[in-house]
Amino acid sequence: MTWLSIIIAGVLTYLTRMAMIALxxxxxxxxxxxxxxxxxxxxxxxAIIFPAIFINDFGSFVEINDPKIFGAIVAVIVxxxxxxxxxxxxxxxLSYWFLIFIVFN
Amino acid sequence: MLTKKQLITKGILDISPHMLSVIPFGxxxxxxxxxxxxxxxxxxxxxxxxxxxxxxIVFLQLISGGASSFVAVSSVGIINSRHLLxxxxxxxxxxxxxxxxxxxxxxxxxxxxxxxxxxFFKTNKTEQHLHxxxxxxxxxxxxxWQISTLSGIILGSFVPEELGLKFAIPLxxxxxxxxxxxxxxHVVVMITCGLSSLLFxxxxxxxxxxxxxxxxxxxxxxxxRIKK
Numbered sequence: 001m002t003w004l005s006i007i008i009a010g011v012l013t014y015l016t017r018m019a020m021i022a023l024x025x026x027x028x029x030x031x032x033x034x035x036x037x038x039x040x041x042x043x044x045x046x047a048i049i050f051p052a053i054f055i056n057d058f059g060s061f062v063e064i065n066d067p068k069i070f071g072a073i074v075a076v077i078v079x080x081x082x083x084x085x086x087x088x089x090x091x092x093x094l095s096y097w098f099l100i101f102i103v104f105n
Numbered sequence: 106m107l108t109k110k111q112l113i114t115k116g117i118l119d120i121s122p123h124m125l126s127v128i129p130f131g132x133x134x135x136x137x138x139x140x141x142x143x144x145x146x147x148x149x150x151x152x153x154x155x156x157x158x159x160x161x162i163v164f165l166q167l168i169s170g171g172a173s174s175f176v177a178v179s180s181v182g183i184i185n186s187r188h189l190l191x192x193x194x195x196x197x198x199x200x201x202x203x204x205x206x207x208x209x210x211x212x213x214x215x216x217x218x219x220x221x222x223x224x225f226f227k228t229n230k231t232e233q234h235l236h237x238x239x240x241x242x243x244x245x246x247x248x249x250w251q252i253s254t255l256s257g258i259i260l261g262s263f264v265p266e267e268l269g270l271k272f273a274i275p276l277x278x279x280x281x282x283x284x285x286x287x288x289x290x291h292v293v294v295m296i297t298c299g300l301s302s303l304l305f306x307x308x309x310x311x312x313x314x315x316x317x318x319x320x321x322x323x324x325x326x327x328x329x330r331i332k333k
Contacts, residue, residue: 002147005174009164009181010154016185018211020192025200029193036326040190041220042291043321045278046299047187047314048159048216051306052275059307068272075276079283085122088280089273096272 067104071096107229109237116241119221122280126273127158127217127246128253132264133271134162135257141169145258152254156247157215159274160184161254163311176310183310187318191219198226198235210236213243220281290328297321 075092
């Protein structure tokens with residue numbers, strides 16, 4: 001039963017990837033829609049970022065002094081100025097570790 | 106004009122930094138599946154069949170928590186429905202490909218391969234074999250995902266949990282959108298999406314992950330109207 005569910009979930013996921021690429025052509029999207037689609041990264045990724053920072057494993061909001069909030073702020077600042085993905089991720093992780101292992105320990 | 110080989114190499118280089126978060130997440134994903142008591146073959150098959158990090162963990166957690174298959178499958182479908190938006194953006198660049206090639210390349214469209222290749226496409230519209238960049242980003246991520254989930258399954262969680270490496274996931278996405286903070290309209294769209302995701306976090310089937318982008322895109326269309 002679980003195997004069947006995984007296969008159905010996989011087919012569904014593939015359909016979400018394939019549908020627009022295989023079935024939509026340029027003429028079908030007007031200029032207005034294309035202009036809105038420019039915003040897709042900005043409109044999608046915060047929905048992954050925000051809950052991962054502000055909501056804990058138990059589904060409730062974190063405290064305002066949560067190390068993840070601090071780590072995220074450091075990552076935003078370093079990322080903004082360095083334009084470097086590795087620097088952004090490492091800055092966020094290191095500042096997070098600094099808080100959980102040294103400051104709050 | 107870049108050759109196909111150069112485009113693939115560029116794609117591989119562009120996505121490589123993200124492996125810093127993808128690989129630990131893959132290990133965690135594989136290890137969780139085994140810890141929850143699932144058949145290791147089944148846990149690995151998900152990486153191949155579904156190939157979608159967060160949705161794989163949600164699926165396993167729901168099933169092990171006693172949820173019905175219907176709930177688990179629907180949640181995976183809804184979490185991954187954001188790919189419809191990626192496809193709509195990419196369709197413009199891939200429309201010259203044959204139908205079969207479009208079917209094949211769709212399999213490797215994931216968050217990071219979409220965002221890195223989309224950035225490249227936008228600034229290199231005249232290149233002839235653009236899609237090779239997406240092959241480079243997508244296949245790199247696919248290979249790393251297979252190897253990392255497999256090692257998590259075989260070796261267990263050899264990444265210490267105290268390190269909190271799950272936190273690398275939001276960081277990778279911060280790295281993707283951070284340069285758009287320079288544009289005020291993008292900032293408004295991002296904040297709209299982020300706040301909506303917190304507001305609708307408890308909506309059924311994890312639907313906040315598609316509800317908030319829809320709200321944010323609606324706000325984007327309003328902003329475009331004001332700009333004019």
